Amino acid sequence: MTDSLMQRGDVKALLDKAAGLDNDTGDRRLKQIVRRVLSDAFATIEAFQVTPTEFWRAVDYVTRLGQSNEAGLLVAGLGLEHFLDILLDEEERKAGLEGGTPRTIEGPLWLAGAPLAQGEARLDQDPEPDAETIVMTGQVRDPDGNPVPGAVVDVWHANTKGGYSFFDSSQSAWNLRRRIRTDGDGRYAFRSIMPVGYGCPPDGTTQELLDRLGRHGQRPAHIHFFVEAPGYRKLTTQINIAGDRYLHEDFAFATRDELIVEARRETAPEEIARRGLSGPFSTLTFDFTLNREADHLPETVVLRAHATAA
Numbered sequence: 382m383t384d385s386l387m388q389r390g391d392v393k394a395l396l397d398k399a400a401g402l403d404n405d406t407g408d409r410r411l412k413q414i415v416r417r418v419l420s421d422a423f424a425t426i427e428a429f430q431v432t433p434t435e436f437w438r439a440v441d442y443v444t445r446l447g448q449s450n451e452a453g454l455l456v457a458g459l460g461l462e463h464f465l466d467i468l469l470d471e472e473e474r475k476a477g478l479e480g481g482t483p484r485t486i487e488g489p490l491w492l493a494g495a496p497l498a499q500g501e502a503r504l505d506q507d508p509e510p511d512a513e514t515i516v517m518t519g520q521v522r523d524p525d526g527n528p529v530p531g532a533v534v535d536v537w538h539a540n541t542k543g544g545y546s547f548f549d550s551s552q553s554a555w556n557l558r559r560r561i562r563t564d565g566d567g568r569y570a571f572r573s574i575m576p577v578g579y580g581c582p583p584d585g586t587t588q589e590l591l592d593r594l595g596r597h598g599q600r601p602a603h604i605h606f607f608v609e610a611p612g613y614r615k616l617t618t619q620i621n622i623a624g625d626r627y628l629h630e631d632f633a634f635a636t637r638d639e640l641i642v643e644a645r646r647e648t649a650p651e652e653i654a655r656r657g658l659s660g661p662f663s664t665l666t667f668d669f670t671l672n673r674e675a676d677h678l679p680e681t682v683v684l685r686a687h688a689t690a691a
């Protein structure tokens with residue numbers, strides 16, 4: 382027999398009471414989850430003989446994490462957000478759904494309400510003289526390979542310093558953020574600049590914990606997408622640019638082989654002139670396949686608190 386305190390009647394009663402399981406009001410499901418989380422915390426404290434000093438240090442960390450607005454960053458870095466993808470992939474598989482462009486995490490830096498363009502857009506507004514111009518094109522398709530006209534491709538990415546507009550106040554409003562409605566052939570196109578991978582704020586609370594885990598806080602260069610169309614399941618995904626040194630070392634675990642895209646350098650003068658550019662640029666091509674919505678499938682629309690632009 383174990384002599385764990387977790388088996389003791391008074392500890393079990395404490396957990397039940399703390400989680401509100403001894404009363405009939407409140408939220409039944411939440412009570413059960415709180416009971417489990419608390420119980421796991423108690424058991425961890427006991428198993429590791431966590432000292433009060435260590436315990437209060439952790440409480441202080443959580444306080445500072447919230448104050449620094451980095452909770453969404455930490456859950457990405459600890460693989461929790463990726464685990465939600467693993468879970469949803471598995472639920473879909475069990476429900477008989479296969480195929481379609483793989484999902485990967487949203488991350489903490491989306492902003493609702495980006496300007497909506499028809500068919501094509503230019504995303505880069507702020508001058509970045511050393512940036513590589515990119516032209517990205519592709520098609521949104523249904524599971525049979527037919528184009529999906531009128532789909533909305535919501536795209537957001539970082540600048541050459543790894544920063545995202547709104548969160549990085551040095552950038553103008555909506556820089557590198559657009560919604561693009563696919564044309565009659567289901568196609569989208571945009572001009573932008575090649576993003577650089579993101580790094581956690583070096584003095585931030587997330588990096589503070591990562592340091593103590595012996596981990597870096599870097600992401601490879603990537604571009605985020607939500608793809609939505611009536612009758613189809615919302616897709617949350619990203620593409621990774623091939624060749625980045627962190628491609629398979631993403632601190633947020635979001636890289637998937639099917640989402641790696643090779644940038645093709647274009648130097649032909651006629652191609653440069655055709656697009657009205659002043660020098661060589663890179664092209665990226667990626668087609669999205671959306672799955673059809675059905676009642677028996679798990680929800681893909683995630684409600685979560687987002688920053689809202691003023």
Ligand code: MBD
Nearest residue numbers: 457487488489490579633
């Ligand atoms: C990002 O740009 C990002 O996509 C994620 C998941 C976490 C931090 C920064």
Ligand code: FE
Nearest residue numbers: 488490579605
């Ligand atoms: Fe990102």
